[in-house]
Amino acid sequence: MCCEKSVSGIHCDNPECDYEIEVPTFTFKEYVDRTCPKCGCVLLTNADLIAWNIIEAATESNPNIRSAKDGEESDVIIRSDGKGEITIEEAE
DSSP states (O other), X not given: OOOOOOOOOXXXXXXXXXXXXXXXXXXXXXXXXXXXXXXXXXXXXXXXXXXXXXXXXXXXXXXXXXXXXXXOOOOEEEEEOSXXXXXXXXXX
8 A cells, every 4th residue: 555645735824714726846835925815824834834845755755654544545634734733634
């Protein structure tokens, strides 16, 4: 079983805003400190970018990451809160 990544882009850090933009991961750095065109909050902080880089490195160096749920495949959503705090939740 292998870990597959699917990145949907950048989502506004404001939990009340639903703005998102699909961009390739190699351009994430260009979005640091840019404001959301919908609500004016920051789209991506430097702490978010560092968290993303850690996740990227972990999944690249260990392609056999398994879920804690009996080693079964499962989809997860990884979010960063603007301060670099990462949460991982099972996708529905």
